[in-house]
Amino acid sequence: MKELVEKIRKIFSDEKLELLIGYTKGTLPLRSTPGLIESADEADKLIFDFTCCNNLAKYLVDEKKRSGNTHRIGIIAKGCDARAVVQLVMEGQFERENVVIIGVPCKGVIDPSKLRKKLNGKEIIKFKVNRDKITLFGKNFELELNKNELFSDSCLSCRYPNAVQYDYFIGEPSEPLGVRDEYASVDEFEQKLPEKRWTYFEKEYSRCIRCYACRNACPMCYCEECFVDRSTPQWIGKGNDLSDTIIFHIVRVLHTAGRCVDCGACAAACPLNIDIRMLGKRIEKEVIERFGFTPGLDFETEPAMATFKENDKEEFIM
Template sequence: MHAYTEKIREAAQRLLAEKKVDGVIGFRMGTIPMISEPVFIRHADQVNQLVWNGFCGVNLANYLVKRKDRVAIVAKGCDSRNIVLQLQENQIRRDQMVILGAPCQGMVDRRKVWAFLKGRDPLQATEDGASLRVSGRDFDEVLDRQAFLQDNCRICTHRNPVIYDELLGDPVPEQTGVDRYEDVRRVEAMGFEERWRYFEDLIASCIRCYACRNACPMCYCPTCFVDESRPQWVGKTLDPTDTRTFHLLRAFHMAGRCTDCGACERACPMAIPVRQFTKKLEKDIKELYGYEAGVVPEGRPPLDTYRPDDPQDFIK
């Protein structure tokens, strides 16, 4: 059992018993290996369902927007940054939350493990420090956990929560010397036609299920632009122009707001690396304004403010 599991259960038991919260948003074991699923605990006798492990990749901040009750929530580094943004955008109040901060060593990418297994069916997956043990009916593999992390976790530089009420463990060392934008620069170096083909190929398999949008903690518009009918901005078919419009406009809506939590890629049933869109804008915001989304609770995001000395080099 992970050390955080006992601490989460103890905190949930205490907060519910003292009626300081109406519920606790956390994780419980999923029904298949390598998936821990979100759960909302309302009663103290349910806290033993709560767990923590390297399969808690879902961003729980997605369940906070427009809440009216008072909740406790388990928050990784990226979750906490989304909470900061939701506070800045008035989607929830700080006094509604008890944040249980979880310093994070990265989440396991189940798709990478499945690819390694080449069709073998995993029945159990457990972690032991730097190792990941996956077993089935006729195999027992011990893997290097670091090699099977989600791509966003491998380059994460904010593993510790930036905002919390209780910290579940000692802060973990932040990764240094990480090149977050190597892939972005590679695309930037392409010529126009090559870059256009790159993104056309990237989204060619998109089925417009909108799982990426639905999983994102910052996609909370009452009516998304793709669902508007008066006027209709995007068609309802799989026409490539409409698919392209969806991905490009959604990316621009995330400029200065994306924490690179990986929720979009994790949710995509077609395994499209949609972070290629948002990472480019993350890079631009950082270079133009020196800003990283959700890192500083005070103040306003750069695209939410005006300064006479705002960079305007992009205006020709």
């Protein structure tokens, strides 16, 4: 952590940053909170570890909305955060030269909703890490788990744990966890009968309370006005009617198609442990197979849904 703080302090003054987006210690065990610091002196508050699950690229767009496109902002970036930054630059959300990407090696981050599931309503007061194991201590219980059991599903099959594009990189690049095959769960799910698949989605989305935490945690959801909030005309009902909710989730995934960097921030933000990732992952796979595009890897390739090829496959068109 000391190396991180020292280097950030230097970058802050070298690059003449006006703001740095990183992580600071949270108020609960195994939680961090985004930290937006405005001077190099505050750098010692910064941390980076396996509790840093939020995608910070989200705050770049917020900050631009707040103070225009002229600020010079630094961002601490895991592989997924950096990819989101690249994709946002490609979408013209801000200028490349106004953002300083500071890559950090990611070894997987804890998904708070998985942690809640494991604890079954209880809460912890401290934890101890021993290599791959983590022991959780509550008021009158103790639970030993494999760290992988708490890591976000996105991390378990992540291909880009280190920033692909960056201005600085602090630390030694880490290896992908490689615990799961990237599309195994999608492929397996696809083997089920259509009725079963529909029932699954209905069951998952029926828990949705339309709090929009998934949308708001997502770095790619930056519309001034989301289609669900539009009132002239009002496209979908705002109550928790199931069909309205399902349409919200489908359209959210369609809007992030070819842009989603699978950081898992949506799933981690969901207070009701809804499987938000499944549909998005299937779309990600389609975008790769059909258009050969993976978002956020470089500053040259045109994003898949903003371009076309004359010979794109069209087997589904009569």
